[in-house]
Structures are given as structure tokens and as C-alpha cells.
Amino acid sequence: MGCELCERDGGSILWRDEFCRIVRVPSDDYPGYCRVILNRHAREMTDLSTGERERLMRAVFACEAALRELFHPDKVNLASLGNQVPHLHWHVIARHADDRNFPDPVWGAPQREGRTHGGRRAAVPDGQLGAALGTLLARSPG
Amino acid sequence: MGCELCERDGGSILWRDEFCRIVRVPSDDYPGYCRVILNRHAREMTDLSTGERERLMRAVFACEAALRELFHPDKVNLASLGNQVPHLHWHVIARHADDRNFPDPVWGAPQREGRTHGGRRAAVPDGQLGAALGTLLARSPG
Numbered sequence: 001m002g003c004e005l006c007e008r009d010g011g012s013i014l015w016r017d018e019f020c021r022i023v024r025v026p027s028d029d030y031p032g033y034c035r036v037i038l039n040r041h042a043r044e045m046t047d048l049s050t051g052e053r054e055r056l057m058r059a060v061f062a063c064e065a066a067l068r069e070l071f072h073p074d075k076v077n078l079a080s081l082g083n084q085v086p087h088l089h090w091h092v093i094a095r096h097a098d099d100r101n102f103p104d105p106v107w108g109a110p111q112r113e114g115r116t117h118g119g120r121r122a123a124v125p126d127g128q129l130g131a132a133l134g135t136l137l138a139r140s141p142g
Numbered sequence: 143m144g145c146e147l148c149e150r151d152g153g154s155i156l157w158r159d160e161f162c163r164i165v166r167v168p169s170d171d172y173p174g175y176c177r178v179i180l181n182r183h184a185r186e187m188t189d190l191s192t193g194e195r196e197r198l199m200r201a202v203f204a205c206e207a208a209l210r211e212l213f214h215p216d217k218v219n220l221a222s223l224g225n226q227v228p229h230l231h232w233h234v235i236a237r238h239a240d241d242r243n244f245p246d247p248v249w250g251a252p253q254r255e256g257r258t259h260g261g262r263r264a265a266v267p268d269g270q271l272g273a274a275l276g277t278l279l280a281r282s283p284g
Contacts, residue, residue: 057195080220
């Protein structure tokens with residue numbers, strides 16, 4: 001009903017529970033790019049209770065930890081924007097100094113062309129990333 | 143020593159405690175734009191303890207609540223990027239459908255020119271925004 005994130009996922013599901021799901025964004029430019037999506041519909045973090053905010057952020061921080069462990073990024077970017085799709089979701093992106101847009105955000109004009117990280121993506125298959133998330137989130141119950 | 147956010151603030155300080163500070167980013171395009179800056183030096187959220195992460199996010203969510211109350215935005219954007227200045231800081235930005243970049247992130251190429259929200263900025267002086275934050279954060283102790 002008008003919200004694409006209520007209805008479908010734009011990537012492989014790495015982990016999910018009844019509250020939220022974590023998908024891997026298909027991108028050769030950004031092999032370590034996850035999206036944490038609230039299952040129910042809400043627009044803003046302050047539409048959630050304090051406990052729900054903390055629960056969603058625990059999933060975001062588990063993504064950050066898994067991406068740091070597996071991709072050794074120069075920086076991690078976290079963002080909840082939703083201007084185009086106003087359904088709560090967080091972008092969690094491993095950034096490298098030689099990636100397409102560094103040091104700009106990933107959404108801007110490319111800083112350099114023709115450089116992909118497809119090799120890094122292949123080196124960390126979805127199953128490995130999902131297993132790392134599962135371990136981290138089991139330690140940090142919702 | 144090399145980190146500008148360890149040494150100075152790029153805006154008016156609206157609120158601070160011993161853990162973090164909240165500044166208003168000077169921008170006519172984005173009158174409701176705050177930055178939440180960790181006082182000590184750390185690069186990533188997962189460099190903080192769980193309690194510290196929750197404390198920093200409480201300040202971020204207080205900004206979101208204050209901006210919603212005072213600017214009635216179409217969407218709030220939250221982001222911790224730090225590619226250029228790798229010292230933990232959060233952007234909290236009230237977005238309006240007629241702002242310079244909507245629906246893109248604020249860091250991209252402008253969608254439209256010559257439209258500023260200087261009037262909205264003047265209508266909500268720093269003192270009012272700071273008072274709203276003080277009230278919200280007093281309800282939500284660190």
C-alpha cells in the first residue's frame with residue numbers, strides 16, 4: 001500500500017526477527033552495505049518507544065561490528081534518511097578510502113570511476129555476513 | 143591535535159554536558175540542523191560501551207524531537223558519517239519537501255536554487271531550540 005519497504009526487501013535477507021530485518025544491499029561499489037529495516041511501518045525514530053529505539057539501534061550496531069570485522073573499513077557510515085521511502089530503515093556502510101565516493105557520502109557524485117570492490121564482495125559471501133550478525137545479535141538480545 | 147571536533151565547534155552550542163554537546167549548524171538552507179558531538183575522541187559507535195551508545199543516541203533523539211516540535215519537518219535525517227572528520231558526531235536535520243536538496247540527502251547536488259529558509263531560522267532562535275533540548279534531555283537523563 002504505497003510503501004515499498006512494507007512490502008518487499010531490496011536485497012538478500014541476512015538476519016531477521018519479529019521486529020526488524022537486515023538485508024545486504026546489492027552493490028559492487030559497496031560490498032559491505034547493509035540496511036536495517038523495521039518490520040512494521042513507522043516514519044521516524046521518535047515514533048518508536050525508547051525500548052524499540054534501543055532495539056533497532058542494537059541491530060544497527062551489530063551491523064557496524066560485523067562490517068568492521070569482515071571488511072576492515074576506513075570508516076563506517078550510519079544513516080536514517082527516508083526522504084524517498086519514509087519507512088524507518090538504517091543504512092550501514094563500510095567505507096574505504098578508495099571507494100567510489102570517499103570521503104563524500106555514498107549518495108553524491110562519484111569521486112572516481114571504474115573502481116569496484118566486486119572482489120571484496122565475493123570474498124565475504126552473504127552466508128558469512130549473516131552468520132557474523134547472528135552471533136553478534138545472539139550476544140545482544142533484543 | 144589534528145581533529146577539528148576535538149578542538150572547536152562549528153556552530154552555536156545549544157546544550158552540553160560532560161559527555162557530549164549539541165550545536166546548531168549555521169545554514170539558511172537548513173534552519174533546523176543540529177550536530178551532536180561526542181566530547182572525547184572516538185571514531186565509531188562500536189568504539190563506545192553499550193551505555194555510552196545509548197546515551198549519545200538519547201541526545202540524537204532529543205534533537206529529533208525538538209526539531210519535529212519546532213520545525214514540523216516532512217522528514218528527519220540522522221547520520222553519523224565522519225569520513226572527513228573521523229570524530230563521532232551525528233547530523234540531525236529537519237527536511238522539508240521544498241528544501242534545497244529534497245528528496246536527496248543534503249550533501250548532494252542541489253535540486254533547486256535560490257530557495258532559502260532564512261525566515262524559518264529567524265523564527266526559531268537558538269535560545270528556543272536550546273530550551274526545548276534542555277527540557278527533553280532533563281526528562282531523559284544520561
